[in-house]
Amino acid sequence: MRPHWSLDPPITFLNHGSYGATPRVVQAAQQRWRDRLEAEPVRFMSDELPPALDAALASLATFVGVSRDNIVLVENATAGANAVLRSIDWQRGDRVVIANHGYPALKNTLRYLAQTRGIEVIEAPLPWPITDATQIVDAYVGALDGARLVVIDHIFSPLAFAIPDDALAAILDACRARGVKVLVDGAHAPALLPLQLDALVAQGMDWYVGNCHKWLCAPKGAGFLYAAPHAQAGLHPTVISNYFGEGFQREFAWCGTADPSARLCVPDAIAFLNGLGLPRYRSHLKTQAADAARLIADAWQVQLGAPLDWCPSMVTIPLPIDEAASAEGVARWRNRLLAEHRIEVPIHPLAGRLWVRISAQVYNELSDYEALARAALTLR
């Protein structure tokens, strides 16, 4: 599969998770959109873009199981989550819950709201390593009292696991019982998890953000924001532009002049994955991630941090080194693996030590993970 991507041949690329990587066929589709735009920019933006965006949205809506009216395209999950969090009429002392391992960008948005609007941020204390789904439920539910909103990471970035469906349902139940609003951050979920977002609303979810540029393999700059019908009033993009006050769909369709080609390629990315066979894609990634993690954990004689069954495409594994976690260690290990072994893999500081997060993608081979297993041992 590797020739379908334009990844640098000498690099062992084990980090699809951070920014995705776009197949050549989707890159070519993006170039065609750019060519059309530049041939007649005014005609494109005024006449061709609205129906093209509509078609992209219709295809994405079907893919994530939602009515077309409840979803908009945004540049990325951060933009979608910021739109939700910064549209709420916060009162001083309102409480918002996010996990200790929640995505740092969204924790910063909440920190900003704490400084500017006086909200109180409560961390749901997820243990790491983790063995049991009740630990996830207990961490969130134990933090919900008096909360106005909870932000739930569907797949945790550093921990690489997805909250199992029954645990997510239990958390949503607890939120509904307490009248707590729910924003799910599903940055990694599209294409990895079989999303049925309208069904999650019935369980108590209000908003969901996702990225198409990670596992759906769209070009960078393609994400979405889903808002349940009852949660669309008062919801605005963080950039207010020409269509302010004209409704959820119109406002988000235009946030000022920008290159829309990544968003327009979402149907091409979906077609690429459908060509591979979506169920086959999902099961291949999950199996390959698990096989790779077992291989590495055996070589390094370490224990994994979470059950492999929760990991759709990435696994976080402790490095076999006796070194305390530090920002400097994170940078040094990533740089050494890249410079000395040409392996691109992210390092995370967790529970006092350093961990690698491997990604499995169809362009990877088991030999890529064998290379990482060997390399870390030689670097000790």
Ligand SMILES: Cc1ncc(COP(=O)(O)O)c(C=O)c1O
């Ligand atoms: C859980 C989670 N949320 C949000 C993001 C942010 O994604 P983006 O930078 O595309 O907005 C990421 C990116 O890795 C993530 O893992």
